[in-house]
Amino acid sequence: MKFLRNKNKQPKAEQQNTLKSNTEGYSLEPNLENMLHKIKQEIGDSPDLVIRSFQIGSTPSVPVGAVYISGLTDEQSVNEYILRSLMVDTADSKLEIDSNHVFDLILNNALTIGNINILKDWNELIFSILSGDTIILIDGFAEAISGSTRGGQWRAITESSSQVNIRGPKDSFNESIATNIALIRRHLKSPQLRLETIRIGNVSQTNVAIMYLKGIVSEELVQEVRQRLTDIQIDAVLESGYLEEFIQDQTFTPFPTIYNTERPDAVSGNLLEGRIAVLVDGTPFVLIVPTVFTQFFQATEDYYQRSDIVLLMRLIRYTSFFVLLLGPSFYIAVTTYHPEMLPTSLLINIMAQREGVPFPALIEAVIMEATFEVLREAGIRMPRAVGQAVSIVGAIVLGQAAVEAGVVTGLMVIVVAITGIASFAVPSYNLTIAARMIRFPLMIISALLGFYGLTLAMILLVAHMNSLRSFGIPYLAPFTPFSLKGQKDTVIRASFKSYEKQSRFISQKAGENTQTDELKSPASKSKK
Template structure:
């Protein structure tokens, strides 16, 4: 799939965009047949475009047309609340209907559906039809009535498949943005919850919404999010991943700087901390901005279990991250350059195993890690019924066969297995991918310089992470700049009784940055006076 910024390189898409732009300046026409002809031409005379023709009134009768797309609209609601209301209820009410007042009569008295709007713009009319609304056209009136009848088949609200928890809410987002917004509102029944919508994509016209809590979110952050979304020039938005790449501060980094989730309770908790949620129609994954590094080690279940259990689980996750990042590199450095750091018995055992292996430790580790990555990817892409069996059985069979063939040592298989298991302990899949990518350069530098190279690489890695920002917020906050209050929900989770107010890492970081800048200005001013 291709998506472009700036000028459209697809001639047909560019022609389509120009026609929409031209139509925006044109009002609707009062002639009913002309309007129907233009709608059919605009939509390519599609067979799923349904038009229902009938007349209301008797002296004289007034032609009315109902237009919608089958599959996008709820046909039962259309038949019950629109067509029945216009054909049967209007006739039974015996109201006097004339051409001059028929539009207001239908809009205010005839329709028994809740959400209706008056359209006078051609582009809005086409967009309403493509969104699942039902359009009512009346002869002699250069405007239309749009009734909200969005329906069709949607995936039901089910349990999350990517962020599984034992205790806590089981609902998760689906592909309907209206359903996702409702799920968030069920968790936060507050009048401070604000919703803003926009459309992004010259061709797809995808509905995008931002949600935040007024009075908690920073005004500067809110304005920055609005500006970045408004500045996006793209043909289509098919998933929130498109927006994630376009609005993040820096793209040349393996670390994710925007958090995504399909859980409404996670969205609600982050909104309470002063963050902003970006919802995209057509995908269950919602973006959260800004994002800090420690956020990727937090699971929704952390706030539904006792704090002492959560402390243990988070320590395990952080330890797993370092094992995933440094496990193979540590093995390569020790066996190649620093064997004196091992106990004598273990060193003799390793040397005995390596006696029949023709490859150095680095090549051995690369072979096993690459094999494990292939098995992991194959297990994901295979059909669900056989994918898990292929990954597990393949790892066991290949590992055992590699040891028996003398290609790798048994200890290398253990190191790779522990590294792979550690990757599954991290709640955020995108952070796991980042660690897997960084692991290979660390293996190379460990094979060249040993622990000295690994230490140098870690210093550069921390410096890079310290330079990252997510909508102006330091990526390593509240570790650097250090915030004592922010440590209550990073590596550990303090008891809820210690929270006097809702923890807001964003405000704490901004306040400390402002204080630091103020202190620097005072210091420079004092030096200049001296």
């Protein structure tokens, strides 16, 4: 899927106007026929464009036009609350319609729909039509009335497919930003919950919203998120991943520095911790900023279980991550450089298996890991009815055949299988991808230098992670810099009774980093 970026960077003031009003267009004109003709031309005389012309009043009658797009609107609302109100109810009420004040009469007395706006700009009028609103144009007035009749078909609220839980709420976001905002408000019925919306994309004009809890979140963090979104110049935003690349602090890293989720309870919990949610119309995945490394090991179900159970589950996740990252590398280093670390009986068995294998341990591991990655990708992309069966059958048949053919050893198949299973124990798919990418360079350096090279690589990896920031927050916080209060929700989750109030670790760190001039956007850093 392709999208275009603007090569010519616009001034900041002009960029802000672009996001707020899609650049100011020319004003509307009072001639109804000309306006309807221009709307047809602008939208290409599309067959789903509905224009209903009628007259209200009797002496004299006033021409009125209603414009909407079929499929984007709730046509029942259009018929009941707009067309019926204007064409039938005004006649039944026998209102005296003065042609000089008909606009105010329709605006204040004739429409029974809840949300209406006055439009004076051409681009705002076109955007409103394409968003599913119904536009009412009145002959003789250079203004339009926009009624909120957005509807059409949306995917129903279902259980999350990427973040499955046993205990807890089963609802998840869908592709409607209005529905997603409502789901968050159901969890947080607080007047402190703030919502701000902008439009990003010169062509797509995608609605983007940020939500936060005023009084909990750092005001400087809110301003930074708002500024980074405002500075984005792109033709189209089709998914939240587009924004993720623009607003993250560093792009040259395999680790995800922005968390995404499709669960409303996860977003609500992060808002309570002083984070900000970024919602994009057309996608069920909401971005959470700032993000720390430990956040990717936390599941929403952790807060619905006892703290001792959570400790066990998190230990399993952290252990699985290290197995995923270091499993094949450890096997290569031991069998190639450090066989004395193994028990004698096990070493004899391994050497006996490797006697008929023509490849060194590195090539053997690369073959099996690459095969497993192909099977994993094939299982995801194939139809669900056959995808799982192909993955299981492929793994069993290929693994057994490879061992019998003498291409790999049986122990290598076990190592790869354990590594693959461990990858599914990590709650975050993005972090799993990062570990899978890093695993191959670690395998190579282990084959070259053994445990010495693996240790050196891990030191460099930790140093790289320590240099990462997410909106000014250190990526490895609260481990480094160390925070005793932050340890209540890392590997362990302290009992709720030990919390005097909701954790404010993120908002506190954001405030500290702002005071020390650490909370800087990538653009401002490059200027320096």
